[in-house]
Amino acid sequence: MSATKLLVLGVVHLSGGAHGYQVRSELQSWGVESWAKIKPGSIYHALKKAAADGLLTEHAEPGNSGPERVLYRVTARGRDEIIDLVRDGLRRTHDPAMLNASIAMLPMLTRTDAIAHVNERVARLEAELVVQTEWREHPNPDIPEHVRDQAELWAGHARTELEWAKSLSERLAEGAYTMADDPGSWRTVP
Amino acid sequence: MSATKLLVLGVVHLSGGAHGYQVRSELQSWGVESWAKIKPGSIYHALKKAAADGLLTEHAEPGNSGPERVLYRVTARGRDEIIDLVRDGLRRTHDPAMLNASIAMLPMLTRTDAIAHVNERVARLEAELVVQTEWREHPNPDIPEHVRDQAELWAGHARTELEWAKSLSERLAEGAYTMADDPGSWRTVP
DNA sequence: GATCAACTAGTCAAGTTTGATTACTCGGCC
C-alpha cells in the first residue's frame, strides 16, 4: 500500500518538517482513519523507510522536555516521489485509499498536470463501465447468481466516482484550489 | 485483511475440498482480482494458516502426475468461522473487499440472518451519512479546502451503497437466491 | 502535594502480503 507512503511524505512536506507523532495527529485531524486504516506502527515504519531511501532527512532533536524526537524533512527526491505518487493515485482506479491520499496532496501538482491526470481517470472509468455493461449483458453462467449481482454495486461505485471526477476536473479548470503553479503555493512560497 | 481468509475458506467449502491452485483459479474466474488484490502467495499462506488453526484439514495427495498437491477440506469449526466472517463483513462499513467477499459467500447464512445483517448495514450507513452531512455543514476551517471536498466523494459512495444494500435486502425478502435454509442449499444437500 | 487519567512519543515481535523464482507437464509444430 503506497497510500501510507504518500500520506506520510505529504504531511511532512506540508508541515515543512515533522516528527512521527505530528504526522500521526495531523492525519487524524483530517479524518484519515475513515478511509485508510493507518496504524501508528505503519507511520513510524514509513518514516524510517523513506529516510533510508533518501526521500527524507532525519534530524535528531534533543528532548528539551520529554524523550528525544526525530525531525524529518522532505528532500528534493522525496518531493519528486510525492508528485509521482499523486499522479499514480489519480490514474489508478480500484484503489480508494490511494485516490483519497492523492486528492489530499493534489496541490503538489500544477493545474494542467492535475487536470490531465483526473481526465485520464475519467476515461478509464468510462472504459471500465463499458466492459462491465457487456459483462452483465452476457453473464458467465458458471458463476453463482449472487456473485454476478455484486457487479451492480461496483458499477454504482464506478458511476459515482465518474461523476465526481468529472466535476473535480471542471472545478480545477475554473481555477479552484491553490495549485503548485499558482501564487501562494508551496512552490512560490517555500 | 480477513477478506482473503473468508474467500479462501469459502471457495474450499463451495468446492467441497480443494488444493491451492484450484482456489486460485476459482477466485480468478469470479473476477475477484478486480475488487480484491489477492496474490498467489497470500492464498497458500491463508490455507496453511487456516489448517494450523483447525479450520481446514490437510490431505496430502501423491503426485500421480506433476508435483504433489495438498487437498484441503473445511472442518465444522471452519464452517462456523465462515458464517461469522460473512456476518462481520455485512455489518462492517468502510471495507469494500470484505463486503464483496461476504456477498460472494452470502448463501452460507439463513435468509433471516442475512436480511438482519444487511439491514444493520443499512442503518449504519444512514447514521454515517447524517454525521457526514453535519461535518460538511460545519467544516473544520483548519483542514485544507480540497481535503474537505473529498468528503463529497465518500458521501456519494455511501449513498450508492445504501441504495444497493436496501435493494439487496428487498430481493432477499422476496426469496431471491438459494440460502442456507432453502431446499437445495449446501446445508440440505451436503 | 499525591495520584490518576489522558496525552505524547515511540519500539518491537508477530503476523501478513508481495514479488520473484522454481519446477514440472503438456500440446503443438518445425
Place this chain on the structure above:
DNA sequence: GGCCGAGTAATCAAACTTGACTAGTTGATC
C-alpha cells in the same frame, strides 16, 4: 524427436502492517 510457450503448482525471502506494549509528561482533582 526436440524445443518452445502456456499452464499447473507451489515456495521463499523481503517488505509491510498490526497490535500490544513501554515510558515519560501534563493537568486536574481531592
